[in-house]
Amino acid sequence: MSYLSKSDIVKYACTCGQLKSITNMYFCRHCLKLRCGYCVCHEVDSHYCSNCLEILPSAEARLKKNRCQTCFDCPNCLNTLAVRGTTVSVRDPDDPSKVNSQKKYYHACFFCRWTTRDAGLPDQAVQTVSANGWTHKETNSSNVQRVTVLLERARLLGTLERHEREQREKKFTPRSRRTFTHLPGVTSAHVRKRAGLPPELPAPSTIKDTLAEFQPAVAKESVNPLPEEIFTKAVNLFEITTMPQRLAQPEIQPVFCVDLLPAYKHLSTKRSQRCRECEHNVSKPELNPSSTKFKIQQAAYFHVPEVRLVTAGALIGGKDTEVVLLFSNPSQHPTTLSFISLREAEEEEGNKQTEDTSDLADQQGEAASSLSSLTKPAVVLEEPRPISIKVTGNVELPSPDAEITLPPKDDAAEYDYSGETHKSHNDPKWVMHRRANKAAVSFTVTPETGFTGKRCVIGFVLRYTYINRIPSPGSFDQKPQEVRLDTRLFVDCGKICSK
Amino acid sequence: MLKTFYEGGMGLTTEKQAVVFDFGNEYTKVGYAGEPAPRSILPTELRCPETGRIQRVFDAVTFDEKYDLLVEFIHTLYFRHLLVSPKDRRVIIVESVLCPTTLRNMLAKIFFMHFEVSSLLFVPSHVVSLSTLGVNTALVVDMGATETVVIPVFENVAVLHAWQAQPLGSFAVKRQITDMLKKYESPELFRTRDCVIPATRVKVEKTEPQEASETSAEAGVPEGYEELEEREEDFNYITEKHIEDIKVRTCFVTSLARVQKAEEGNPCPPPPNVDYLIGRSSRIVNISGEIRENAYNVLFEQDGDHISVPTMILDAISKCPVDMRKPLAENVLLIGGTAMATGMRARICEELKSLVVSPQYCDKLKVRTFKFHTPPAKENFAAWLGAAIYGASDIVSTRSLSKEAYLRDHQVPDWVSLIHNVFHDGTKRSL
Numbered sequence: 001m002s003y004l005s006k007s008d009i010v011k012y013a014c015t016c017g018q019l020k021s022i023t024n025m026y027f028c029r030h031c032l033k034l035r036c037g038y039c040v041c042h043e044v045d046s047h048y049c050s051n052c053l054e055i056l057p058s059a060e061a062r063l064k065k066n067r068c069q070t071c072f073d074c075p076n077c078l079n080t081l082a083v084r085g086t087t088v089s090v091r092d093p094d095d096p097s098k099v100n101s102q103k104k105y106y107h108a109c110f111f112c113r114w115t116t117r118d119a120g121l122p123d124q125a126v127q128t129v130s131a132n133g134w135t136h137k138e139t140n141s142s143n144v145q146r147v148t149v150l151l152e153r154a155r156l157l158g159t160l161e162r163h164e165r166e167q168r169e170k171k172f173t174p175r176s177r178r179t180f181t182h183l184p185g186v187t188s189a190h191v192r193k194r195a196g197l198p199p200e201l202p203a204p205s206t207i208k209d210t211l212a213e214f215q216p217a218v219a220k221e222s223v224n225p226l227p228e229e230i231f232t233k234a235v236n237l238f239e240i241t242t243m244p245q246r247l248a249q250p251e252i253q254p255v256f257c258v259d260l261l262p263a264y265k266h267l268s269t270k271r272s273q274r275c276r277e278c279e280h281n282v283s284k285p286e287l288n289p290s291s292t293k294f295k296i297q298q299a300a301y302f303h304v305p306e307v308r309l310v311t312a313g314a315l316i317g318g319k320d321t322e323v324v325l326l327f328s329n330p331s332q333h334p335t336t337l338s339f340i341s342l343r344e345a346e347e348e349e350g351n352k353q354t355e356d357t358s359d360l361a362d363q364q365g366e367a368a369s370s371l372s373s374l375t376k377p378a379v380v381l382e383e384p385r386p387i388s389i390k391v392t393g394n395v396e397l398p399s400p401d402a403e404i405t406l407p408p409k410d411d412a413a414e415y416d417y418s419g420e421t422h423k424s425h426n427d428p429k430w431v432m433h434r435r436a437n438k439a440a441v442s443f444t445v446t447p448e449t450g451f452t453g454k455r456c457v458i459g460f461v462l463r464y465t466y467i468n469r470i471p472s473p474g475s476f477d478q479k480p481q482e483v484r485l486d487t488r489l490f491v492d493c494g495k496i497c498s499k
Numbered sequence: 500m501l502k503t504f505y506e507g508g509m510g511l512t513t514e515k516q517a518v519v520f521d522f523g524n525e526y527t528k529v530g531y532a533g534e535p536a537p538r539s540i541l542p543t544e545l546r547c548p549e550t551g552r553i554q555r556v557f558d559a560v561t562f563d564e565k566y567d568l569l570v571e572f573i574h575t576l577y578f579r580h581l582l583v584s585p586k587d588r589r590v591i592i593v594e595s596v597l598c599p600t601t602l603r604n605m606l607a608k609i610f611f612m613h614f615e616v617s618s619l620l621f622v623p624s625h626v627v628s629l630s631t632l633g634v635n636t637a638l639v640v641d642m643g644a645t646e647t648v649v650i651p652v653f654e655n656v657a658v659l660h661a662w663q664a665q666p667l668g669s670f671a672v673k674r675q676i677t678d679m680l681k682k683y684e685s686p687e688l689f690r691t692r693d694c695v696i697p698a699t700r701v702k703v704e705k706t707e708p709q710e711a712s713e714t715s716a717e718a719g720v721p722e723g724y725e726e727l728e729e730r731e732e733d734f735n736y737i738t739e740k741h742i743e744d745i746k747v748r749t750c751f752v753t754s755l756a757r758v759q760k761a762e763e764g765n766p767c768p769p770p771p772n773v774d775y776l777i778g779r780s781s782r783i784v785n786i787s788g789e790i791r792e793n794a795y796n797v798l799f800e801q802d803g804d805h806i807s808v809p810t811m812i813l814d815a816i817s818k819c820p821v822d823m824r825k826p827l828a829e830n831v832l833l834i835g836g837t838a839m840a841t842g843m844r845a846r847i848c849e850e851l852k853s854l855v856v857s858p859q860y861c862d863k864l865k866v867r868t869f870k871f872h873t874p875p876a877k878e879n880f881a882a883w884l885g886a887a888i889y890g891a892s893d894i895v896s897t898r899s900l901s902k903e904a905y906l907r908d909h910q911v912p913d914w915v916s917l918i919h920n921v922f923h924d925g926t927k928r929s930l
Contacts, residue, residue: 044584061582066538142875143876146875147884148535150630150875151533154891158894162893217874219870219871221868221871223845225754225845231767232771237775240748243744253877380615381612382612
């Protein structure tokens with residue numbers, strides 16, 4: 001399995017120019033292109049708490065500031081806190097001679113042994129401790145109040161500015177808007193809303209009155225002096241918080257460990273990925289946080305032939321050697337493979353592009369005239385990067401017309417051990433052996449001279465046929481179409497030796 | 500009509516909260532507009548996907564490298580800390596006036612082209628900090644990680660010709676601590692990967708796989724130990740993180756009187772030493788009182804050009820017209836993480852008062868009183884809070900650079916550029 005998660009021997013070039021292993025890529029079935037995490041649009045699907053696995057709707061999550069209301073993080077070591085129960089004996093208020101035992105709960109960290117008792121928080125009577133039980137030490141409430149006042153002032157200033165602008169515009173462009181105010185039940189506020197205008201502004205005079213009430217901050221001449229005891233008192237580092245502990249609570253940023261308070265746990269998200277060009281999902285997880293399955297999972301691994309390096313001979317600069325690659329077809333349809341050198345593919349691409357641009361110009365002219373506001377906004381794409389890897393070996397490829405066909409993936413054949421590796425009669429001689437949907441192909445590689453000690457990287461274009469079962473919009477042809485797709489591949493064959 | 504009807508949603512949907520970023524050299528502040536504190540303050544660094552090492556984002560040299568790191572970093576900010584889809588959401592970025600144009604354009608490209616945000620607003624950190632106070636005039640001293648920048652703001656306009664900037668920030672303090680530790684403690688504490696390890700440890704040289712297995716066999720170390728060693732190394736010697744920890748937890752800004760006494764030759768007894776434990780082997784490093792007390796003095800010692808943090812403040816005031824000087828001196832606002840050090844404000848106050856009567860300034864400046872503001876926030880996110888307050892008003896919808904405008908021109912309007920700063924008839928637009 002390790003090659004699935006950590007393999008950088010065979011790299012595929014994504015449409016955006018990034019080099020990734022096939023397990024890290026998507027394949028958009030609508031655009032028929034490879035996509036990677038860099039060039040898809042990530043979206044937050046749902047919020048959930050990674051501790052209690054509760055899903056919060058996004059509106060609620062926003063309201064709760066993306067925090068779970070029942071789980072807490074340890075302020076000391078930033079791990080999750082656990083609830084602990086304990087029995088305390090309480091003297092009965094009615095009968096002082098009787099002692100009642102009561103169940104109490106508090107939070108403790110199993111990693112660093114910090115407890116809510118350390119922070120001086122009282123124990124709770126219920127197990128599901130909500131934060132309401134803990135009246136938070138009000139250290140920054142005055143700040144919050146002040147910020148609310150400042151926010152109000154900023155809003156009013158903004159409104160005033162807009163008012164002035166509207167007045168200016170009014171002067172020059174008299175607006176004739178149909179009024180519906182004669183209709184029963186329709187107010188002017190309603191009309192404004194209907195016309196897509198912001199609600200009626202309060203009169204500037206009232207805004208100015210409210211602004212006049214605002215009290216700006218007053219600077220003080222006296223500042224808190226440095227405490228004298230700092231020069232004599234020994235420092236206990238265990239009592240002073242570290243930077244990560246402080247920054248975990250940005251509002252308070254406590255300096256002393258005594259002031260640490262348990263923090264609501266941050267929510268986690270489930271994310272879906274969307275192709276930027278066609279806006280179809282390439283990956284969408286199931287909503288349930290405990291499920292690891294996907295509703296849509298168009299990994300390249302299920303569609304694009306997979307390449308593995310089997311053996312490579314001794315790599316010596318300037319000398320031919322044999323490299324065997326294994327190709328396997330993951331799809332449910334037979335596929336035909338052929339190989340093209342990088343240079344030829346580039347030339348083809350260049351020719352295609354010049355044709356495309358002339359076509360595109362025609363199309364755009366048409367589209368612009370018919371629909372303007374209802375068409376979807378223009379696709380924003382970063383320009384593809386040039387490939388960052390340096391090819392240090394020449395590979396001798398079979399001619400582009402030579403093809404091999406791989407049968408579809410058959411799950412039952414995986415367990416069929418009787419089938420020996422066999423060669424089909426009409427296979428060319430560079431096919432070493434095949435089994436089920438796999439074929440091993442031998443290539444002759446010549447590492448370039450002057451790269452002794454470096455990795456030998458070969459590159460070529462794999463052309464494979466793909467059965468497109470998604471009908472293109474506009475065409476009434478519902479039949480699956482066979483298309484030829486190209487993928488640039490870079491294989492790291494090993495280190496170039498000197499002798 | 501149709502367009503507004505659908506897109507405005509009949510005014511039923513409220514505008515999404517804008518996201519406010521303040522990218523610092525050391526720490527990045529990120530949160531939503533209209534909130535009293537950022538959601539997260541986190542180091543501006545990430546694990547490089549290729550090398551696997553923690554790397555500071557702004558240390559990257561080439562354009563592509565920095566671009567990739569920033570994309571990765573902003574991606575984690577959105578999906579690990581803000582937990583929203585970046586697409587079609589407004590963004591406000593707090594920038595220093597001295598921010599390089601290339602970085603600014605790079606950020607615009609990342610946000611518009613990669614994250615497809617709907618609009619972007621750059622706000623100057625010094626000016627927006629005033630919105631945390633509700634005043635129009637203040638002398639803003641931003642003490643950051645790499646530098647201290649002083650810019651007077653008068654009636655909400657930055658007095659740019661009076662700007663002062665010096666590399667006197669937390670990096671300077673950290674360098675000072677490192678130097679002092681090397682002097683007082685053993686320089687062996689600071690060990691880079693290629694140095695020889697002291698006798699107590701057997702270090703397996705990081706070589707090629709086959710050779711490594713040979714050497715480890717010789718040394719009687721089981722295979723796979725090499726990697727462990729690598730990690731342990733990081734635990735046992737002072738790293739930059741430790742220096743920062745020492746700075747934050749043990750050091751403070753001493754008073755001027757004590758410094759003057761020390762200069763006269765009869766120093767006061769130093770504050771108590773601190774034993775600082777490093778690593779799994781609990782190696783003890785003695786942080787002497789000298790280091791604790793004097794590390795921050797590097798910001799106050801006048802260099803060859805007679806420049807320190809307090810003289811920068813006075814220089815900035817003296818470069819302003821006479822009418823502005825008194826209001827500026829009576830509205831000093833200290834922001835930035837370095838300003839949070841214990842005793843920083845008291846020391847700056849003392850220094851200003853003594854400098855202004857010294858021969859260096861007594862003729863130039865006639866102001867004698869200095870007053871300090873206290874923003875309703877910790878200093879390290881004061882600029883962020885300013886932008887968050889500013890960004891909660893209508894201004895964000897009227898002044899932002901929209902996605903459409905960026906996709907049309909592919910450039911960010913900048914006040915220094917004549918392309919954006921000239922009327923159609925060619926006359927220069929006055930600020």
